[in-house]
Amino acid sequence: MKKVTIKDVAKDAEVSVAAVSKVIRSAYGVSPSLKEKVEQSIKKLGYRPNTSARGMRGRTFTVGVLIVNLGNAYLPKLLEKINATLSISGYKMLIGLGQSELSIESSLIESMMDSNVDGLILIAPRLSDSALEKYAKQIPMAVVGHIENTATSFDTINGDDFLGAELATQALVETGIKNIKMISQPLREFNKVDLNQERERGFLHTLTKANHNDVAEDRIFRVSNNEDELKKELALFLDEQTLPCAIFCWSDIHAIPLLDECIKRQLTPQKDVFIIGYDNTPLASYAMVNLSSIDQQAEQQGELAANALLERIKGRNTAKHLLVEPSLISRKSH
Amino acid sequence: MKKVTIKDVAKDAEVSVAAVSKVIRSAYGVSPSLKEKVEQSIKKLGYRPNTSARGMRGRTFTVGVLIVNLGNAYLPKLLEKINATLSISGYKMLIGLGQSELSIESSLIESMMDSNVDGLILIAPRLSDSALEKYAKQIPMAVVGHIENTATSFDTINGDDFLGAELATQALVETGIKNIKMISQPLREFNKVDLNQERERGFLHTLTKANHNDVAEDRIFRVSNNEDELKKELALFLDEQTLPCAIFCWSDIHAIPLLDECIKRQLTPQKDVFIIGYDNTPLASYAMVNLSSIDQQAEQQGELAANALLERIKGRNTAKHLLVEPSLISRKSH
Numbered sequence: 001m002k003k004v005t006i007k008d009v010a011k012d013a014e015v016s017v018a019a020v021s022k023v024i025r026s027a028y029g030v031s032p033s034l035k036e037k038v039e040q041s042i043k044k045l046g047y048r049p050n051t052s053a054r055g056m057r058g059r060t061f062t063v064g065v066l067i068v069n070l071g072n073a074y075l076p077k078l079l080e081k082i083n084a085t086l087s088i089s090g091y092k093m094l095i096g097l098g099q100s101e102l103s104i105e106s107s108l109i110e111s112m113m114d115s116n117v118d119g120l121i122l123i124a125p126r127l128s129d130s131a132l133e134k135y136a137k138q139i140p141m142a143v144v145g146h147i148e149n150t151a152t153s154f155d156t157i158n159g160d161d162f163l164g165a166e167l168a169t170q171a172l173v174e175t176g177i178k179n180i181k182m183i184s185q186p187l188r189e190f191n192k193v194d195l196n197q198e199r200e201r202g203f204l205h206t207l208t209k210a211n212h213n214d215v216a217e218d219r220i221f222r223v224s225n226n227e228d229e230l231k232k233e234l235a236l237f238l239d240e241q242t243l244p245c246a247i248f249c250w251s252d253i254h255a256i257p258l259l260d261e262c263i264k265r266q267l268t269p270q271k272d273v274f275i276i277g278y279d280n281t282p283l284a285s286y287a288m289v290n291l292s293s294i295d296q297q298a299e300q301q302g303e304l305a306a307n308a309l310l311e312r313i314k315g316r317n318t319a320k321h322l323l324v325e326p327s328l329i330s331r332k333s334h
Numbered sequence: 335m336k337k338v339t340i341k342d343v344a345k346d347a348e349v350s351v352a353a354v355s356k357v358i359r360s361a362y363g364v365s366p367s368l369k370e371k372v373e374q375s376i377k378k379l380g381y382r383p384n385t386s387a388r389g390m391r392g393r394t395f396t397v398g399v400l401i402v403n404l405g406n407a408y409l410p411k412l413l414e415k416i417n418a419t420l421s422i423s424g425y426k427m428l429i430g431l432g433q434s435e436l437s438i439e440s441s442l443i444e445s446m447m448d449s450n451v452d453g454l455i456l457i458a459p460r461l462s463d464s465a466l467e468k469y470a471k472q473i474p475m476a477v478v479g480h481i482e483n484t485a486t487s488f489d490t491i492n493g494d495d496f497l498g499a500e501l502a503t504q505a506l507v508e509t510g511i512k513n514i515k516m517i518s519q520p521l522r523e524f525n526k527v528d529l530n531q532e533r534e535r536g537f538l539h540t541l542t543k544a545n546h547n548d549v550a551e552d553r554i555f556r557v558s559n560n561e562d563e564l565k566k567e568l569a570l571f572l573d574e575q576t577l578p579c580a581i582f583c584w585s586d587i588h589a590i591p592l593l594d595e596c597i598k599r600q601l602t603p604q605k606d607v608f609i610i611g612y613d614n615t616p617l618a619s620y621a622m623v624n625l626s627s628i629d630q631q632a633e634q635q636g637e638l639a640a641n642a643l644l645e646r647i648k649g650r651n652t653a654k655h656l657l658v659e660p661s662l663i664s665r666k667s668h
Binding site for chain 1: 338377378379380394395396398403404405407409410413414417421426427428429430431433435436437438440441442445446448449450451590591593594595597598617620621622623
């Protein structure tokens with residue numbers, strides 16, 4: 001196997017070497033059609049920019065991406081978009097699993113730094129604000145799913161979680177059902193504001209606005225992160241509800257097993273139960289599931305995160321805090 | 335944050351430093367209870383063995399894992415078990431996405447080698463046998479989902495795909511349905527034997543044995559890997575079938591959308607259609623899906639692969655080729 005060079009890319013794309021170089025450097029004045037042509041050839045040939053040729057000594061052209069685990073079907077789209085966006089600039093993504101444990105997150109980040117990744121993208125990290133700042137001072141960093149718009153050393157990319165919860169809750173209010181609940185996850189130890197709390201705030205705010213008089217924290221039912229426990233807890237939750245009941249779930253990873261438990265009990269969606277999830281995971285759109293869900297535009301978030309990191313690697317050092325607008329995808333579960 | 339040392343682990347586990355060292359080195363004579371105690375403390379504290387202290391200079395204690403993409407729900411269990419098994423010996427896993435493209439696979443493997451991973455686990459790679467041998471001569475390697483039991487430079491870990499297909503096909507034969515088909519994926523370019531062809535062989539063999547007289551390749555319908563195309567192709571496939579029809583799918587990633595399309599058409603499982611998938615993905619067990627599927631023991635494969643690689647890193651250089659026995663999980667789709 002011969003190493004693919006910039007000349008091979010230029011030849012394949014039928015453009016000059018200088019033009020390929022411009023696309024790789026994301027230089028100004030590159031037309032969309034040139035960009036597309038070159039990117040296709042880079043992908044086709046598997047071209048990996050040579051460090052020295054790009055005048056960036058010591059770069060490894062790898063980016064470390066930290067995720068919690070692989071159990072959430074929301075992640076594939078996000079990660080694949082990050083990968084696609086990074087690969088346009090010749091970067092490879094290496095994923096590590098933080099498993100919701102602080103000590104594992106820290107040691108993974110350190111392992112990634114030891115292996116000289118050029119930057120980090122952290123997705124819903126557990127680490128405290130100060131720990132994130134500490135790492136961000138050592139390496140370019142973008143963080144997805146962590147609300148901290150005062151951070152100065154790293155960028156944040158989030159969905160507008162308050163708005164997403166508002167959209168879901170408002171749709172449940174409009175069903176006319178009075179017993180409206182939220183399934184949420186455990187509060188985190190270190191972060192004062194996380195995306196989950198934003199969703200809880202949006203939920204409670206919308207109920208209050210709709211004159212649900214008894215709005216209080218007991219409208220929120222927190223389940224554990226353990227998969228086996230989850231099923232039992234959701235069954236227990238359903239045992240306690242007066243039907244009909246409307247439920248906003250902070251994630252499809254709760255909404256789908258909840259809907260499944262309802263179907264096991266022969267409860268009818270849109271009559272006995274009204275359910276809306278979050279993340280619009282691929283499964284939600286199946287005819288046999290048909291789950292309404294908030295789409296937080298995973299692909300857009302992935303692209304923004306990858307581009308923010310690439311800008312930081314190139315030298316930007318002022319922080320950007322980006323918010324992506326979600327939307328409600330209505331199906332037959334509410 | 336202070337670095338966690340072997341002394342901290344020993345203290346937490348209430349054992350001697352020598353005992354912790356024994357567990358880390360997977361030395362002989364370690365009792366299961368000692369192993370468990372120490373592993374729990376390692377996990378709890380996030381301990382990362384110090385390279386020099388372990389007398390293995392230059393090690394990074396990271397392992398590169400190559401997967402095709404994140405779209406297959408079979409992967410999380412496999413990857414999480416690899417991760418858990420590696421972490422016992424203080425290794426971290428970094429995952430890269432090969433996206434079913436040879437050029438991307440090669441450049442990812444090279445990136446991983448550039449960043450000094452101590453070994454590689456490849457899952458269902460597209461690379462040819464000779465390309466795999468080439469890399470395996472440079473770095474310890476274990477390969478999952480690639481049948482090549484004559485390889486001398488690396489280990490292979492596979493489910494018994496022929497047997498899995500036999501179990502599924504035999505169950506379909508026993509329904510009494512005559513129109514039995516298989517949904518498979520495109521043939522690969524380079525490998526003479528891949529797991530998919532083993533499943534096709536098992537399928538055809540079982541039908542022939544059951545005196546289905548017209549058994550031929552046209553019993554096999556190959557769909558593309560593109561997600562959007564897939565739905566159209568499965569609909570087309572169903573259009574052409576005489577009902578009742580029994581279908582063995584080489585993967586749940588085809589069986590689930592196929593079942594969904596049947597439900598959209600108001601076809602009844604166990605009457606109009608009989609479907610068995612492969613991989614027993616988490617989704618299959620939901621009441622609203624209820625898909626029969628072959629379980630190929632992803633967790634066992636993950637553990638075997640991680641342990642094989644760890645042995646190679648420690649110096650074993652004879653090849654092991656391991657086969658894991660699958661089983662049929664019967665649900666209400668067949």
